[in-house]
Amino acid sequence: MKSARRSPRCIRCRAPAVVHVRQHHAHFCGACFPEFFERQLERAIRKENMFGREDEVLVAVSGGKDSLALWEALARLGYRTTGLHLELGIGEYSVASREKTEAFARARGLRLLTVRLADEEAAVPDLARATRRPPCAACGLAKRHFFDAVALEHGFRVLATGHNLDDEAARLLGNVLRWQVHYLAKQAPVLEATPERFVRKVKPLYRTSEYETAAYAFLRRIDYIVDECPNARGATQLLYKDALNRIEAAAPGSKLSFVQEFHKVARPLFERLAEADAASGTCAVCGLPSWGETCAFCALRARARRREGETLPTVDAPGRA
Numbered sequence: 001m002k003s004a005r006r007s008p009r010c011i012r013c014r015a016p017a018v019v020h021v022r023q024h025h026a027h028f029c030g031a032c033f034p035e036f037f038e039r040q041l042e043r044a045i046r047k048e049n050m051f052g053r054e055d056e057v058l059v060a061v062s063g064g065k066d067s068l069a070l071w072e073a074l075a076r077l078g079y080r081t082t083g084l085h086l087e088l089g090i091g092e093y094s095v096a097s098r099e100k101t102e103a104f105a106r107a108r109g110l111r112l113l114t115v116r117l118a119d120e121e122a123a124v125p126d127l128a129r130a131t132r133r134p135p136c137a138a139c140g141l142a143k144r145h146f147f148d149a150v151a152l153e154h155g156f157r158v159l160a161t162g163h164n165l166d167d168e169a170a171r172l173l174g175n176v177l178r179w180q181v182h183y184l185a186k187q188a189p190v191l192e193a194t195p196e197r198f199v200r201k202v203k204p205l206y207r208t209s210e211y212e213t214a215a216y217a218f219l220r221r222i223d224y225i226v227d228e229c230p231n232a233r234g235a236t237q238l239l240y241k242d243a244l245n246r247i248e249a250a251a252p253g254s255k256l257s258f259v260q261e262f263h264k265v266a267r268p269l270f271e272r273l274a275e276a277d278a279a280s281g282t283c284a285v286c287g288l289p290s291w292g293e294t295c296a297f298c299a300l301r302a303r304a305r306r307r308e309g310e311t312l313p314t315v316d317a318p319g320r321a
């Protein structure tokens with residue numbers, strides 16, 4: 001595969017390169033790239049004022065490459081971190097994800113909190129059955145709920161997630177295609193803790209491509225779960241990623257500018273539009289901020305419980321109208 005012509009060299013040490021970061025027009029060797037990755041991460045954290053060395057950061061870890069790469073890099077950079085893993089209850093996939101996450105934490109002596117959603121009457125398949133929406137919607141709702149609930153319970157003020165540039169670009173495209181003003185207003189790399197009881201949420205990898213996190217995970221020998229969530233197959237998110245990958249191949253840098261310019265130029269406008277009706281109350285069940293009397297998660301869990309109670313299937317289920 002090597003061409004006889006000049007093979008690319010690492011921009012830092014001139015050794016043969018193994019990683020090509022197109023959006024930065026840079027090649028790296030296997031030793032220099034992880035250091036570059038960590039420095040980029042540190043720069044993003046500082047530039048966006050995400051957190052400091054004194055903060056205890058709760059890192060949401062799924063067992064996939066992005067969140068484990070994030071945790072690895074934060075720990076190496078000397079940040080104080082605790083992992084949070086939600087076992088979603090999606091069959092073998094969830095069991096394997098938990099095992100990978102636990103093995104990662106154990107090998108590095110890092111503290112990990114695990115919540116089994118089944119123990120909280122919130123296993124994703126049960127929640128999903130109570131709605132007519134795709135399981136990913138119920139899953140997202142449950143994740144947001146437990147991220148906040150666990151952070152509050154343990155006194156964390158910052159929660160970091162492993163969303164990368166590809167995730168952010170795909171989500172942005174989805175929100176733009178349907179002009180979801182409220183989602184657009186809230187799609188920020190740093191979401192401040194407002195109202196008071198929401199934990200601050202940050203996405204330190206929001207400018208880092210999936211290719212880069214994969215390369216980093218590989219070079220740092222991180223053993224992560226390779227399988228995609230079985231629910232994600234056919235999810236619209238994958239359609240958006242595919243479309244963006246095609247654009248990126250023809251016009252490198254498109255994803256980064258799409259996301260970057262959104263934050264610079266457009267998001268402030270959506271924030272102003274959405275400001276008028278921010279959540280002001282608290283949920284009567286869990287006490288977290290909510291638009292209605294009960295938050296969307298608690299309403300869904302109540303619906304899932306009611307379904308559990310329906311032991312005998314009736315011939316003609318009464319319509320809910």
Ligand SMILES: [Zn+2]
Pocket residue numbers: 010011012013014015028029030031032033
């Ligand atoms: Zn090098």
Ligand SMILES: [Zn+2]
Pocket residue numbers: 283284285286287288294295296297298299
């Ligand atoms: Zn609630």
